Amino acid sequence: MTTIDTCSAARPDNDPPVTGFRAAPRALEDVRLDRVSSTEWRVSDRRFLTETGRAIIGVIDRVGPAYRVTSLRDPDHTEFYGSLAAARGAFVERT
Numbered sequence: 001m002t003t004i005d006t007c008s009a010a011r012p013d014n015d016p017p018v019t020g021f022r023a024a025p026r027a028l029e030d031v032r033l034d035r036v037s038s039t040e041w042r043v044s045d046r047r048f049l050t051e052t053g054r055a056i057i058g059v060i061d062r063v064g065p066a067y068r069v070t071s072l073r074d075p076d077h078t079e080f081y082g083s084l085a086a087a088r089g090a091f092v093e094r095t
Helices: 084-089
Strands: 031-037 040-045 056-063 066-071 078-081
Touching: 031 084, 056 084, 066 084, 078 084
Parallel strands: none
Antiparallel strands: 031 040, 040 056, 056 066, 066 078
16 A cells, blocks of 8 residues: 655544544645555545544545545545546545
8 A cells, every 4th residue: 555645644642532423634734545556545534543444534536537536424425536636635624
């Protein structure tokens, strides 16, 4: 598995309490991509420990020239983007 970004791994003291389901990452650097195949990436929230399972927030897969985004918040809804960077940005909270 290849990690796409270069930020340091989540820290045990950086696992904030959750109210409701979970808030979307507020910054792009909170969104981590792990390549799981030549066309698929697991999307995680760096604010949570990967080992707990709470960190996984969705998947991105390449479909032809586009990148399909599926969020675990609403797995029946998908969106398509023209680049991996744009697909990653889809997981950041929109204000």
